[in-house]
Amino acid sequence: EKLKEMGLIEFENEGKNAKCWVIRGDNNEDDKVIVRSNGTATYIAKDIPYAAWKLGLLDDPFYYQKYDANQPNSKTLWQTSLNNDAATPQNFTAQKVITVIDSRQERLQKIITTLMEKFNSIPDSYIHLGYESVTLSSDTAKTLGLETDGKQAQMSGRKGVYVSADSVCELLKQKITEETKKRHPEMEDSKIEKIAQSVSIGTLRYEMIKQDLDKIITFDLAKSLSLEG
Structure with a gap:
């Protein structure tokens, strides 16, 4: 109106x-x-x-309540709610x-x-x-179970062509764990777990931000895990 x-x-x-x-x-x-x-x-x-x-610029139609989980930085996480019972006024x-x-x-x-x-x-x-749009290399698409006829897969949420960050991170973590055990068989599992977690997240972040904004982002699992050079 x-x-x-x-x-x-x-x-x-x-x-x-x-x-x-x-x-x-x-x-x-x-x-x-x-x-x-x-x-x-x-x-x-x-x-x-x-x-x-x-x-x-519009009246906020939501109510807010605390999300029932502890955050790593100890800050409160709020979730929207349509129920005003026990809701706390917030301004976001x-x-x-x-x-x-x-x-x-x-x-x-x-x-x-x-x-x-x-x-x-x-x-x-x-x-x-x-x-620019985010694509998966043909090899990575195949690894993640997507049928692309050997072509790159352009992710599209509306078309249902996408992969979750969690699934990619888990694959990265598995590969990093395997490689670390090969190179450092004496290392404790708890330390390997910590390293794999940090490197997998860092790898995914780097692959997403290394490109200029005007260039297509092509994510490739094998290249992202290359530990040479």
Whole structure:
């Protein structure tokens, strides 16, 4: 409703987007449908209030309660709840929001960034940090049980083509444990366990951040575990 009041979206009366609410495209860009002719909201229509909520531009619909687990840094972890019984008021809004999403959503994020600038008086309060898509090498995809016909696998949550960080870390940990035992058979298992845990997490982090943001990230288990050089 706020978008309508501010004249940021328009109702289309004709053409392929007839009876839809749209955001007009800049220059030669196509208009972006926000609400379809049947009244259903598109993907970006849900991202707009989500971004506004992060910046505190909308009333917070959630209640919060402590998550029942101890954090390594001893800080309290909060979880959202729709139940206000024993809920504790919290304020998690921010003056600056950095959204990390791959560059395939660059245009959608550009629209959201523009809208947040119109809603919020703080400049650069919403920033899209884009990166190229993440792929798995053909060998790694095969190791993880994905059928790719010998090609790289581009991960996509919507298509169900993805692997969890936990599964990758576990594979890395197993390989590091095996290699460490070969090189240091005298080492205690508890120490090997600690080393494997640290190296597996560090390896995954490095493989994800070593590339420039404008280059495709290809994760390869064998290369990431190379202990030579």
